[in-house]
Amino acid sequence: xxxxxxxxxxxxxxxxxxxxxxxxxxxxxxxxxxxxxxxxxxxxxxxxxxxxxxxxxxxxxxxxxxxxxxxxxxxxxxxxxxxxxxxxxxxxxxxxxxxxxxxxxxxxxxxxxxxxxxxxxxxxxxxxxxxxxxxxxxxxxxxxxxxxxxxxxxxxxxxxxxxxxxxxxxxxxxxxxxxxxxxxxxxxxxxxxxxxxxxxxxxxxxxxxxxxxxxxxxxxxxxxxxxxxxxxxxx
Amino acid sequence: xxxxxxxxxxxxxxxxxxxxxxxxxxxxxxxxxxxxxxxxxxxxxxxxxxxxxxxxxxxxxxxxxxxxxxxxxxxxxxxxxxxxxxxxxxxxxxxxxxxxxxxxxxxxxxxxxxxxxxxxxxxxxxxxxxxxxxxxxxxxxxxxxxxxxxxxxxxxxxxxxxxxxxxxxxxxxxxxxxxxxxxxxxxxxxxxxxxxxxxxxxxxxxxxxxxxxxxxxxxxxxxxxxxxxxxxxxxxxxxxxxxxxxxxxxxxxxxxxxxxxxxxxxxxxxxxxxxxxxxxxxxxxxxxxxxxxxxxxxxxxxxxxxxxxxxxxxxxxxxxxxxxxxxxxxxxxxxxxxxxxxxxxxxxxxxxxxxxxxxxxxxxxxxxxxxxxxxxxxxxxxxxxxxxxxxxxxxxxxxxxxxxxxxxxxxxxxxxxxxxxxxxxxxxxxxxxxxxxxxxxxxxxxxxxxx
Ligand code: SF4
Numbered sequence: 265x266x267x268x269x270x271x272x273x274x275x276x277x278x279x280x281x282x283x284x285x286x287x288x289x290x291x292x293x294x295x296x297x298x299x300x301x302x303x304x305x306x307x308x309x310x311x312x313x314x315x316x317x318x319x320x321x322x323x324x325x326x327x328x329x330x331x332x333x334x335x336x337x338x339x340x341x342x343x344x345x346x347x348x349x350x351x352x353x354x355x356x357x358x359x360x361x362x363x364x365x366x367x368x369x370x371x372x373x374x375x376x377x378x379x380x381x382x383x384x385x386x387x388x389x390x391x392x393x394x395x396x397x398x399x400x401x402x403x404x405x406x407x408x409x410x411x412x413x414x415x416x417x418x419x420x421x422x423x424x425x426x427x428x429x430x431x432x433x434x435x436x437x438x439x440x441x442x443x444x445x446x447x448x449x450x451x452x453x454x455x456x457x458x459x460x461x462x463x464x465x466x467x468x469x470x471x472x473x474x475x476x477x478x479x480x481x482x483x484x485x486x487x488x489x490x491x492x493x494x495x496x497x498x499x
Numbered sequence: 500x501x502x503x504x505x506x507x508x509x510x511x512x513x514x515x516x517x518x519x520x521x522x523x524x525x526x527x528x529x530x531x532x533x534x535x536x537x538x539x540x541x542x543x544x545x546x547x548x549x550x551x552x553x554x555x556x557x558x559x560x561x562x563x564x565x566x567x568x569x570x571x572x573x574x575x576x577x578x579x580x581x582x583x584x585x586x587x588x589x590x591x592x593x594x595x596x597x598x599x600x601x602x603x604x605x606x607x608x609x610x611x612x613x614x615x616x617x618x619x620x621x622x623x624x625x626x627x628x629x630x631x632x633x634x635x636x637x638x639x640x641x642x643x644x645x646x647x648x649x650x651x652x653x654x655x656x657x658x659x660x661x662x663x664x665x666x667x668x669x670x671x672x673x674x675x676x677x678x679x680x681x682x683x684x685x686x687x688x689x690x691x692x693x694x695x696x697x698x699x700x701x702x703x704x705x706x707x708x709x710x711x712x713x714x715x716x717x718x719x720x721x722x723x724x725x726x727x728x729x730x731x732x733x734x735x736x737x738x739x740x741x742x743x744x745x746x747x748x749x750x751x752x753x754x755x756x757x758x759x760x761x762x763x764x765x766x767x768x769x770x771x772x773x774x775x776x777x778x779x780x781x782x783x784x785x786x787x788x789x790x791x792x793x794x795x796x797x798x799x800x801x802x803x804x805x806x807x808x809x810x811x812x813x814x815x816x817x818x819x820x821x822x823x824x825x826x827x828x829x830x831x832x833x834x835x836x837x838x839x840x841x842x843x844x845x846x847x848x849x850x851x852x853x854x855x856x857x858x859x860x861x862x863x864x865x866x867x868x869x870x871x872x873x874x875x876x877x878x879x880x881x882x883x884x885x886x887x888x889x890x891x892x893x894x895x896x897x898x899x900x901x902x903x904x905x906x907x908x909x910x911x912x913x914x915x916x917x918x919x920x921x922x923x924x925x926x927x928x929x930x931x932x933x934x935x936x937x938x939x940x941x942x943x944x945x946x947x948x949x950x
Contacts, residue, residue: 305554305887314884331884340731343640346647347625364635366625367548367618368643369558373877374730378556378885382618384549406547407618476881479731 277450284442291441295387334483415440536901569609575752576602751865833864
């Protein structure tokens with residue numbers, strides 16, 4: 265059986281520090297929008313930390329929810345793309361072929377999670393950020409959509425290395441940048457098809473929910489709810 | 500119609516031979532706007548779509564609004580003239596050609612907008628299923644691809660439908676003209692001699708086209724509605740969208756036709772051809788469409804409100820009472836509250852001026868309707884965290900204004916090159932004869948007697 269990459273995010277552990285956001289920017293060569301463009305709603309963060317407030321001041325609870333592409337199994341963004349730039353690869357990832365994108369932006373409208381980003385201008389980096397590009401990731405030009413791919417460059421590297429050494433991939437052998445950088449260990453990445461992996465055990469937790477479940481997109485990102493953590497048997 | 504064929508010829512061919520300085524002045528002004536629009540588009544292509552007001556989450560706005568609007572206007576011609584032809588409504592004769600011209604021009608304008616809207620317009624040909632050595636095909640599940648086919652089919656169909664009945668008229672100009680006109684019209688009349696065979700073939704072709712174009716026109720706007728209805732966006736995912744869009748398209752199409760006819764009548768002095776009866780009849784159609792439009796809007800809103808689906812309610816409230824409500828209620832006024840009473844009262848509907856008063860708000864209202872379908876839904880999409888809004892920039896405004904000017908310009912040129920009223924059909928109506936009678940006459944191109 266092939267891999268089916270997925271992620272579990274424990275909201276109980278997320279502190280909203282946004283280390284994942286910074287790590288993602290560095291890993292994936294995400295352009296800096298600048299204040300003016302960000303003010304127009306054009307900031308690009310492939311992962312963002314949404315804040316939700318519960319209760320009234322001063323008795324208020326804040327809830328953090330890191331939101332990235334949910335890698336939907338039934339992704340609404342895929343069938344609407346007229347050029348096949350957005351498609352599902354055989355490991356269940358929602359891949360985006362930057363070179364094939366002509367910028368209809370239909371996928372971004374169809375995505376209910378608003379996690380697709382359009383390049384309104386050619387990308388720019390303030391100095392000295394232009395000296396630290398990741399050579400494994402392409403720079404995306406003006407006029408196309410981009411999004412989180414679970415750091416597909418890391419997935420591919422790990423797969424190629426394992427194949428060269430003629431061994432199966434070990435669980436936890438590699439991680440996307442956001443998972444690697446999370447100080448609280450709130451994010452777990454791995455193969456959902458491997459019943460022994462941490463991610464597939466955690467994803468079966470009774471705290472598990474998926475985002476906007478009622479839309480039937482069947483995401484491969486599972487959120488562990490915050491409130492009822494004492495009920496859960498330790499996975 | 501108490502005109503001899505010769506008078507008809509003279510009246511209707513006059514615009515082709517004579518143009519006043521006003522014509523050139525208007526054309527120059529309109530051309531100026533069109534050039535400005537192309538400049539704005541070039542500017543946008545050079546810097547990227549960032550120069551428009553688009554943002555996350557409102558990825559579609561003015562351009563798609565204009566696209567849907569112009570496709571809607573295009574339903575004026577083909578559909579109306581096809582239906583009237585199929586029903587053999589005699590009063591249609593002076594109306595059909597100016598209606599069909601609206602179709603062809605507004606469809607061509609609409610065709611620009613998907614290009615203007617693309618992030619990388621120079622790669623638009625990737626939508627075409629051409630066999631490439633890499634074996635990459637477009638995604639046939641995408642409504643945008645269906646659009647591509649629908650629009651092309653419609654454009655080819657309506658150009659044919661417009662051009663077919665012009666050959667006898669071109670031949671008429673050819674026979675009367677000398678010099679360069681004789682040459683040019685000689686070529687475009689494709690050797691029309693008016694033989695019985697030719698008349699029969701023309702009539703046959705017109706009948707086939709009139710029947711074939713109706714389902715094409717209906718399907719085109721249904722497919723345009725599917726661009727929205729197929730996506731799981733609150734306010735879009737609705738089964739009513741297909742018929743709603745088609746009705747709206749015919750609605751705005753008739754309104755545009757009335758305005759165009761009134762202008763032609765004034766500017767080209769066609770008072771004796773485009774009579775109040777034509778406006779009266781079109782006004783009745785317009786009234787029906789206005790009522791139908793109101794019914795669709797009501798049905799759509801009621802089900803949304805009653806369903807109370809959490810994803811849809813922010814969009815619903817934003818359009819009913821919230822940020823977009825001034826636009827929404829303006830739309831209701833423009834599309835129903837102003838025109839419906841005017842058109843319902845026979846005394847007013849009989850007057851050309853009043854039908855125009857009823858039609859202009861409809862054009863505005865239908866543009867607003869398209870805007871209101873697109874922008875509020877995208878602004879309030881599921882996650883309150885990423886709600887957003889939209890404001891157009893000068894680029895989008897200049898391009899939009901430019902397309903309206905472009906429509907005027909194309910129409911102006913058209914009325915100088917083509918007889919804007921189908922001369923032979925008019926004469927046919929005047930003699931109450933049928934094709935057999937025309938065919939019975941000997942070639943070449945003798946006009947039927949009567950009047
Ligand atoms: S979250 Fe959005 S972008 Fe990611 S697969 Fe689902 S629909 Fe597509």
